Amino acid sequence: MGLWRARARGITEGPTPADRAGRPALPYPSGWSALAFSDELPARKVLTRPLAGEDVVLYRLPTGALRAVRPYCPHLGAHLGLAEVEGEDLVCPFHLFAFGPDGTCVRTGYGTAPPRSPLDTLPVCEVNGAVFVWRHHDGRAPDWTIPAWHVIGGRPARHTTWELCGQVQEVIENSVDVGHFATLHGWKKAETGKPVVYDGARFHVSLVAHESAPLLGDFTVEVEVDGYGLGCLHADAYTPRLGLRMCTTVMPTAIGPHRMQFRQLNRLEFAEPGFLPGPAARLVSRTAERLLGRAVFRASCEFTAADFPVWNHKQYRKPPRLAHGDGPIGAFRQWARGFYPAPAEREEGPGRTAEADRHRTPGAPASPHAHEAVRHPRQAPAPARHTHANPGSRKDTF
Template sequence: MRGGRRRRPPGRSCGCGPHGGADPTSAGGCRGPGRCTVTDTERDLPADGSPWDSIVPRSGEEPPTDRRWGGPGSGPPVPVEDLHYELVGRPEPPPVPNGWYAIAASSDVAAGDVLSTIAVERELVVFRSADGAVGVLDAHCPHLGAHLGGGTVVGSCLRCPYHSWGFDVKGACVEIPYSDARIPARARAGRYPTVEQDGMILFWFHVGGLEPTYDVPLVEECQDPGFSDPYEFRIELVASLQDMAENNVDYTHFRFVHGRASLDASTSQFSTDGPFSTVIERFDDADLTFTRWTWGPGMALLRVPEFMTMHTATTPIDRRHVRLLWNFYFPPSTVALAAEIIDGVVGPHGLLADVPIWRDKVFRERPLLVRGDGPITEFRRWYAQFYEGR
């Protein structure tokens, strides 16, 4: 797997999990393991609105210094707001859907590491055993409820900090060091099926506890030496996961929200295949084709041939908050333009333009749609499968 250990910018040593680039010592910043509140819009934006401190290159080469982003730590911090501000009187967004989500980048969790985080409305821990295996477990020990994030990894086990019960990557208790009695069958920490691929640690969530019903495809560019190592972008936002996903088939909003930085597609096509969906947009004026594959509610790939590939993981923290981990890959023909291209995707004419709308909107179960709104009804019909058991 390419990439190696991800280099953190100055001030980015927090162990509480992926977040978006603010100084952990600042007001509203890190509040300890699993409680990081670094998000999107409380601080003033930098003058150009660019969240460059959130982008961490994992390439051996430094990016071009004549772009707005000059490297790790070179830009202002990403603006933040309190992750838990009150939304008085607003209807609840849809629940957390079933599917595969990223809990961390592979480089976040070295052998022997334990990382505490909050995702899918649960406190979770992810750890890597001495032999490299990764486990994602509920954070609290089944014995007396201690938080396993304070534990240590010894060999293949995560040991509880309270009584040193040892749990393997599948959540089974395999040792109680002070007792010679048989280990109870119920001595298990809640576990989540886990795979590690394309530089990310993915876990499966299903509200009814069902095993995975689909696999996330591999990203060719991650293994292709003809592409750059990934340029990584992270941020946490106040947004509903379904609102963010639906945004990709709301073609009309690009003209009004993203302004001159957007192009009107010559043709657009939306199709589905079980838990997967595809959006193809053709821009004749620029001679470009955008293809976006969505794999369940949390994983997607955007490919623009000979231009860039964007591998995105969007993980719900709860119904109103999401965590983004996006990796950008570039062919030799455009790698020199990496910072400029990323600016178009996540800067003031890209992601940042959507942020205040996602933050302030409500979810309409029965929206008033008109001709020209795009395949929102078809998208919702497809997306409904991920709420099975709700």
């Protein structure tokens, strides 16, 4: 068993010190959350996945289109994770009520007129090999998107899922916690290349890692990180010395108080040697990818897993006691606040369930900004593009 597997917790394990720490410090964040990889959902597949204390049922139609619905049948409440896709319809097993692609009830198992009781659907999108579902604490429709990233290499992406304790925000925050790359992950040194850019629901940070290895000596890794909300982050890491480019998508999803599922997807490619003619250079690149792909993926998972014991047992500090040498965590936390209810709305607390939210959401109008690429989830209008370069801000209260 790899170390990165041993460091993950099985879903049947009991509470950890983090679970026992009391009331979680943060509510569930709003935005897009990954619930599956695309290849887990072939045509006609029905899948149940947790999100924010409640099940979500995903299914794929024969046309390839995806649907996400709340789990209980509007008739008498059977769990739709037991349903089947027949033709274009989702059919509940209890009384064979069938629901069309738009969620409308189109027939009953009795042959009688279908009632006007549609499925409770959720916004869903499929991008970069993963399936994301939108959830917003005030029922707002999606007003930002996750873009499609470049696809590198000639082989399918590799991916894995872990279940961990902790807050999804802290997974994303990891990318600006520059100090821990040396102290926990073993890099010789890491630094932010430019100030972090925050632009609506997106942020961008450039990192340069200084590494050293036997045979290779000293070398650098250039990392461009793009985060979208608190549920998706793309890291494009290039190691010039090896000609290796690796794209890692990190997708933490809050499934309950103090609990998350963590999905990671990797693609890689090796540069084509410039001294060889085109076809031979491509062959060398693709062969290296085929022979080393598994080992590079395992190394990437090991790197990620170094954080697991910390997340499984830590407490969310607010405010944190930051110090010189930390990354720009203070500014990140200010940005992250936009994904949560305003303080007065948080009376229900972080343990509140999506079920509670559900009663706020029916009939929420589609956002007039639904086609904007990026907008801050709690700010309107779109904030100006700005940067933060104040590492170690001590003014955080969140």
